[in-house]
Amino acid sequence: MKDIKIITEHWGKIDPLKIEDYLGVGGYEALGKFISKMKPEEVVEEIKKSGLCGRGGAGFSTGNKLESVANNPKAEKYFICNLEESEPGTYKDRLIVDNNPHLLLEGIIISALSIGAKRAYIYINGNFEKQKEILERAIEQAKEKKYWGENILGSEYNLEIEIFSGAGAYICGEETALINSIKGNRGEPKYRPPYPTQAGLFGCPTAVNNAETISNIPWIILQGGKEYAKIGAKNSPGTKLFILSGAVKNPGVYEAPTGITVKELIEEYAGGIQKGKEFWFAQIGGACGKLFLEKELDAKLNFSVGTGRDLSVQMGSGSILVVDKSVNIHDLLISWTDFFRRESCGKCVPCREGTFRLWEIAKRFRDNKISDRDKEAVKDILWTLNNTTFCPLGKFSATAFQDAVEKLKIWK
């Protein structure tokens, strides 16, 4: 099971710029199977059976999401592939495009058709210029083969695919903000409900899915949902791309079954801690991730922190930053707080003000000017961010700081 590779199977072995290479390893067979043998409902059913859940961080059931859009009676529907990926320390979706863009494209086409969408968007991070070019090329090649466009593979299915390039805003990874940004608005989140699955892009039912999530779909169609459900953790099955960085010997992106422990990833995949460095803590899930001390590394990486007795941890985007004792914690506190101050969209006061104040306090802490009053204020600010902000970004912005105070005991 440990060696099962769904996303990275052909990485480095095929030329991402040549559709023939992908076809040579069984590419677009899942699309062929769908077109010739399956109804859209059956695709959705298969994905539901697989237990696949969103790799964009929240871990929502992909099958349920697609089903709710598919069942919506409105005629016009959209499918959006979320390739914004601006979570610090996370670059897995980018690598999917770099190494096997057609796998993602095939997943997009199948998902879009399964919900009855006539148009699919790929919302790509504005800084990913090279990846945009790779995708444009893949899209062009797939069109020539009639994998999208009108009468796909001679069938009645039609689909348009379009790339929309973002413009540098972390919050645009959030699905309602993303939709606002396509519409030419500020990328601010919207109140949910209605969820995008009910009223999304241009008011139509819209499924927004992460690029990694979508890349699992061709495998599920070919091998079956039941097979997929056997891989990894029961409550959130499958494999996941983990991004290891910081003080590990071999930083990089690794595919491993869900339910793996943080320790296994560090020791067995990333080669352990670099020589001469001493482990301090690991941050899991990017800038919004919690901090884990050495004694907590046996935690299993899941999407839903279930009821089990096992220590488990929400993996979020799947990034694991290993921090060693030589790192200056002041730099990190400023990094976290300044990130959220910059990226707060400013729509709601607790986040706009709270992220700013935390950053100011982090600077005073660095300059040794921190007062007892600041330390008291931090408690209030963290509580407010955790409980009163409009969207999850505000809540995320408190996580690492809170752990730094409670677990790393930065105030002493």
Add this chain to the structure above:
Amino acid sequence: MQTIQKILLEFEPKVENLLPALKKTSATFGYVSEEDAQKIAGYFSIPQSKVFETASFYDLVKTKKQPQILIQVCSSANCAVNNSFEIIREIENSFKIKAEEISCLGKCGEGPIMIVNGKIYEKVNLSKLRDILEEYL
């Protein structure tokens, strides 16, 4: 020569094209000036305030003239643990330029990341920094 009119003609006047048009304008002229914003507003049949409302939100759309040498350094956690703050301090102390701190570009394997006038430099350290900046100064 590229003009705002020519840029606009590349786009159909639909709302989905507003952000792409703003990005292109900013990339071509360095920023979206008030004059250009007026033309964009006319082309898309929206108020000029709406143009700036959208433009001012995004990092890749500038609404002010940029300095001649724009240095940006990633200060997100992965670059921070690789000493990006040391680089920011060095730029300020030795070169007397204030570097703009930016968020993660997803090039964490190659950090610290620095961008000078749009050109990306990877694995920057103090000795490389001097060589890079001397090209611009």
